[in-house]
Amino acid sequence: MARLILKSPYIKSTGGAAGYLRYIATRERVEILPDDRPPTRKQEQLIAKLVKDFPDTKTLYEYGDYQTKPTKAAASAFITLALESNWDALHQSEQYMKYIATRPRAERLGSHGLFGDSDSVSLEKAMEELEHYTGNVWTHIISLKREDAARLGFDNAMAWRNLIRSHRNEIAAAMKIPPADFRWYAAFHDEGEHPHIHMMAWSAKPGQAYLSKEGIRQIKSKLTNDIFRNEMLHLYEQKTESRDKLVRETRRAMLDLIQSMREGICNHPDAEQLMQKLAAQLETVNGKKTYGYLPKRLKRLVDEIVDEIERLPVVRRCYEQWLMLQGKVDSYYHDKPREQIPLSQQKEFRQIKNAVIREAERLRQGEITFEERDLGQQDEPDQFRNSSYEYWRLQEILREEQMTLEERSEAVCELEKLAKDGDRYAQYLLGKLWRDGPLLIPDGVESRYWFEQAARQGHLVAQYALAKLYLSDDLEVHDTARGVEWLRYAAEGGSSWAMYRLGKELLRGEIMEKDTAGAVDWFTQSAERGNPYAQYILGKLYLIGKEVPHDKEQADLWLTRSANQGNEYAQYLLDYMEEGRSSSAMLAVTRLLHHMSRVFQDNSIPKSRPGGIQIDRKRLKKLREKKIALGHKPDDHEEQWPEMTM
Secondary structure, X not given: OOOOEEEOOEEOOOOOHHHHHHHHHHOOOOOOOOOOOOOOHHHHHHHHHHHHHOHHHHHOHHHHHHHHOOOHHHHHHHHHHHHHHXXXXXXXXXXHHHHHHHOOOOOXXXXXXXXXXXXXXXXXXXXXXXXXXXOOEEEEEEEOOHHHHHHHOOOOHHHHHHHHHHHHHHHHHHOOOOHHHEEEEEEEEOOOXXXXXXXXXXXXXXOOOOOOHHHHHHHHHHHHHHHOHHHHHHHHHHHHHHHHHHHHHHHHHHHHHXXXXXXXXXXXXXXXXXXXXXXXXXXXXXXXOOHHHOOHHHHHHHHHHHXXXXXXXXXXXXXXXXXXXXXXXXXXXXXXXOOOOOHHHOHHHXXXXXXXXHHHHHHHHOOOOOOOOOOOOOOOOOOOOOOOHHHHHHHHHHHOOOOOHHHHHHHHHHHHHHHHOOOHHHHHHHHHHHHHXXXXXXXXXXXXXXHHHHHOOOOHHHHHHHXXXXXXXXXXXXXXXXXXXXXXXXXXHOOHHHHHHHHHXXXXXXXXXXXXXXXXXXXXXXXXXXXXXXHHHHHHHHHHOOOOOOOHHHHHHHHHHHHOOOOHHHHHHHHHHHHOOOHXXXXXXXXXXXXXXXXXXXXXXXXXXXXXXXXXXXXXXXXXXXXXXXXXXXXXXXXXXXXXXX
């Protein structure tokens, strides 16, 4: 791909700017005749010194040409640009200045080629201004390959002058200079295989200008966008199509790995030991316990934990897929390949480090966690006892996805009539539809109304659903006091799920006063009714022995009952009991694995547009119309993924 080279060194306030201005303004256009003879010894020595003293010169087009074909002509072209790119350092070097001064046809007496904001530029006045200037002067060197310059119309001074003038305020902004204070001059050098311009830029107020790497990128982006606009647009269209195909294929492969990561239980003794080590050392940390505030020794430990998790086969494969995807997409728009660094050093995954710290802190404090994977609405079992035939018929229609939308919508209308007539089962189901959709647009207020109607008629599941709604994050219906009231009502009425939830809230002590004994009592009642999550947490409490006295027999009893109902966490805790390992550390590492799956999913879609490339809306509209005419869907480049819940 054609590209623009931009170098932006600067001349310090110690001097040399006026001399550089004269040099670029009067230097004769060097007509380098085709000379395939080997470079002279003097050229080779000078090139070796230049590359050693100024390693950045290796990025110049001319150095690549010299490496490919080391001739006198190629050597001369490289030496010219290398010297010009490092004027500030060179004008103080006797050896380099001697070469510049004695170089054949280095100066042209007479008229100059300087241009700027005005059509008429006085070289003498410009030099006088710079001789008395006390600030830094930047010396941008902007070059193209000969074939690109000729093809795109930038093989003359007029084109470059118009380009710089049109972007002078943007260049000023990139250099942190107000437009009114921006000063610049430039000259076009139609030399060798890489015609280029030298541009000097500074502020009328010394000390005001500042040019960072980001500023250089902005300047290059603006100029590149203008020079290569039409060519880049066509290329971008082609690459976008190829890129979208690549993204879809790679993300499909990643999805399976992410799903496995999300659902897996992590068995990684080394990572568990490191987590325990970090948890112990966090005891000595004061202030914020986030990665940026940790001492270096703990940062290294956090990185080590992330690197250990990376060694898990599922994580390693997913990371390799991610690197491949990102690398290929980057290669479409950048010459420099993405560096394959450890996961712990990948900026897109920085958030995992704070997750490591949070889990280690949980581990240190002995915080009880509730592993309720994909609970969804499983805690609201269907109730049909004493329900009417009409209700049973309507709920079957609503449940059947093969029915047409019109038929299901009609059933909703009939259900509402039944609910208004006082049917508590219909009232509860209507509340669910208002809460969850999809046949009704979710509305917390409507959902609360119908749940409450059913709850007041003794519908146990509706009482529990109402409690959850009051305790939810929906600001329109959130009411902690009423939520707790209905939760107790449902628990006392015999709902094992309400018992379990009430036990959780009593143990956490966040929305109600902490009561460990009361929590254990409700967990026990729920567990005895067969609730697998209550059985699991009860067994876990007896196993850890922090909130209640350690009781291996009770732990084994309840974990076994939960495991027999398919609870993988319960089974792993039983296995850990036999091995004598810390179950809390295992669970902490497992939660990290699940968190990492979310990070991978969030980063599975590369940035949609490379920096510096802009496509106008009219062009995009035409492209979409063309695709539609060819039979594509308007949005067939956008793949929909299901949301992942933890």
